[in-house]
Amino acid sequence: MNMEKTKTEQNKTIFELQNLCHHFGEGKKRNNVLYKLNLKIQEGQFVSLVGPSGSGKSVLLRALVGTHPPRSGNVIVYSGKNNEIAVIKKKPDRDIGIVYQAYSLFPFLTAIENVAFGLKLDQTKMLGRLLLPIGWRRLRKQHMELAEEMLNKVGLSEAKDRYPSELSGGMRQRVAIAQALIMKPRIILLDEPFGALDEATRNDLQDLLLTLYQENLAEMKKGNRPAYTVLLVTHELYEALRVGDRVLGLSPHWDWKKEHERFPGAKIVYDEPAPIYSPDKPADFAAMQRQKNKIRKAVFDPIEE
Ligand SMILES: Nc1ncnc2c1ncn2[C@@H]1O[C@H](COP(=O)(O)OP(=O)(O)OP(=O)(O)O)[C@@H](O)[C@H]1O
Ligand SMILES: [Mg+2]
Incomplete structure (x- = not known):
């Protein structure tokens, strides 16, 4: 796919995962969830995170917020005038804001x-x-x-x-x-924030996020730093592609059997730019359909053996 590189991709890193692992339970009851996630998010990016139910999206968000720190690996938040200060996140604070599906x-x-x-x-x-x-x-x-x-x-x-x-x-x-x-906050996490809403209301709220993204682009055009960085978890691939300028796929379907006896956890198996929309720009459904198919194949389909 000939996808134009998104503008925010060149911005400074605001947020990083280093070898982040998470599991629940021990011994026979051990449930491995996340395996060695490495990821950098740039200032101003709107990143959509998709993945099968149970792949660990909410666990990842809780690790990022700091309420449930990862078992190993680090979450790093960058701040300072030039994002030169790197701090390992240990607990919740103002760096990261979160919006849940259930009204809080x-x-x-x-x-x-x-x-x-x-x-x-x-x-x-x-x-x-x-x-x-x-x-x-x-x-x-x-x-x-x-x-x-x-x-x-x-x-x-x-x-x-x-x-x-x-x-x-x-x-x-x-x-x-x-x-x-x-x-x-340095970054706002949204965990299926619009999941309980009807189609039209959901569309209006997507528009709200798109307006914030347009504000980012306007600031960047003036040489300023963008104000909003977003990580959005959603079940809807259409929503992921419409709102995000980058889509990540977290999945248990990768070839772990080559090196591991038992499932070590989900990994990020898809990381691609997504087209940029504004509230009044209609979606290019044909292009979207092509990317949706790729995401389905990479993230949701079990791999063939
Ligand atoms: N507090 C907990 N104790 C034990 N296991 C947990 C806990 N929270 C989550 N898990 C397990 O971690 C795995 C990932 O769960 P998670 O809620 O992150 O999935 P998800 O990707 O957000 O799914 P969905 O799309 O359905 O919201 C599941 O196997 C779940 O059972
Ligand atoms: Mg979840």
């Missing part, structure tokens, strides 16, 4: 309060004790202003004072995305 909003907070919540937790820890009530009020005002800005970005300014129970599924996922964005 607080039912007793309004949309805007939900979005502001992360900032509140983060900043009042250090400052809360030092600040007098006046300073605290000013800080809260800042948080609410930022939260409002984020809700505007995800197209929800009208609904900012509603509680989650008063929002549709798609609106709740928008709030969840705003919650992640407001923390300005």
